[in-house]
Amino acid sequence: MSDRPVRFGLIGFGAWGQHHANAITVTEGAELVAIAARSDTSVAAAKEKYPDAAVYNDYRELVAREDLDFVDVVVPSHLHHAVATAVLQAGKHLLLEKPMGVSMEECDDMIRIANQQDRLFAVGHELRLSSMWGKAKELIDEGFIGDPLYALVELSRNPYRQGADGWRYDIDRVGSWILEEPIHFFDLARWYLERAGQPERIYATANSRQPGRPELQDNFSAIMHFSGGSYAVVSQTLAAFEHHQTAKITGTKGALWASWSGAQDRTRHPTFSLRGFDGNEVVTIPIDKPTGELFELEDQVARVVQAHRSGVPLHCNAEDGRWSVAMCLAAEASVRSGNIVSISDYIG
Ligand SMILES: NC(=O)C1=CN([C@@H]2O[C@H](COP(=O)(O)OP(=O)(O)OC[C@H]3O[C@@H](n4cnc5c(N)ncnc54)[C@H](OP(=O)(O)O)[C@@H]3O)[C@@H](O)[C@H]2O)C=CC1
Ligand SMILES: O=C1CO[C@H](CO)[C@@H](O)[C@@H]1O
Incomplete structure (x- = not known):
């Protein structure tokens, strides 16, 4: 597999999403290409902090990009299922924050789509x-x-x-x-x-x-x-x-x-x-x-990069997240x- 950086999109730029953005940026082999936020304030904050990234106020526009390998989802828990299924259906690999979902039905649905699309699915138990x-x-x-x-x-x-x-x-x-x-x-x-x-x-x-x-x-x-x-x-x-x-x-x-x-x-x-x-x-x-969680967030990005590039097992896969x-x-x-x-x- 090529050594080009693994291209990340990030959805959610709140308290934890901002730490994910930093973790992606400092990880060798990872590139933060696009960010989606919701409010004008968060969109402006993302643009200011990451001027080289494309910033969207609708995550569906980010998901529709052809050039992303992984999408990292860090939105409130009740939105995990809707956002994660959109990511998987668009054929991207997924890093989803915990909790994987708020019901077993949501977890099962996401696993089904990930299997159908043959995508990596990591859950943020860092x-x-x-x-x-x-x-x-x-x-x-x-x-x-x-x-x-x-x-x-x-x-x-x-x-x-x-x-x-x-x-x-x-x-x-x-x-x-x-x-x-x-x-x-x-x-x-x-x-x-x-x-x-x-x-x-x-x-x-x-x-x-x-x-x-x-x-x-x-x-x-x-x-x-x-x-x-x-x-x-x-x-x-x-x-x-x-x-x-x-x-x-x-x-x-x-x-x-x-x-x-x-x-x-x-x-x-x-x-x-x-x-x-x-x-x-x-x-x-x-x-x-x-x-500490901030250090482990960086290790988590490094691990999904390795999983993508060399097939190293994920630290926490969707079955673990479901458990x-x-x-x-x-x-x-x-x-x-x-x-x-x-x-x-x-x-x-
Ligand atoms: N693994 C861990 O240790 C941790 C995990 N988490 C998990 O991370 C997730 C986020 O938590 P946290 O950052 O603390 O929460 P925040 O409320 O601080 O941030 C959530 C962000 O999601 C954004 N958002 C909401 N809807 C959308 C949307 N449709 N598109 C794009 N962005 C959207 C909000 O945007 P806006 O600001 O514009 O309203 C907000 O900035 C949760 O699932 C939580 O459980 C959190 C902390 C630690
Ligand atoms: O690890 C964590 C730290 O605390 C947060 C709440 O304040 C949780 O969302 C999170 O999972």
């Missing part, structure tokens, strides 16, 4: 590319802790941003708050416990600081059981300060403890550490480069009903 969260996965797969039995993935942070037009606080547009941030942790938990089978059932609970708005789950916790007998705990509070995430994974032989802290998720100056016990001694595991949505929707159903919910009702 934590898989982290030098630390990813190192934990490598160690688990090498048998450092023996057979994994338990994973806790936990976050304590400040409240979510509103998002353009307040979409994140409108349940009809965000889908569920579990699809916002906990979805990353369900993805990590399933990835870490891969050797323990697949998630089978879940119990979840949540509460809100606003009595009239129970759907805005400030506190959320879930226990998810795997077919092989292992289980994961995913827990998050939005009623706290800054951004502090941990993962603790234990197995038949040892344990891992990873932690990350920053003033917010988007900091380039976090503190982080990974410690491990292999059954004999406790060690601090060196992390070879800084970790993440299924776990979250099952958790949401459990919060609402108070019952244990079977994940196969969602994953099929």
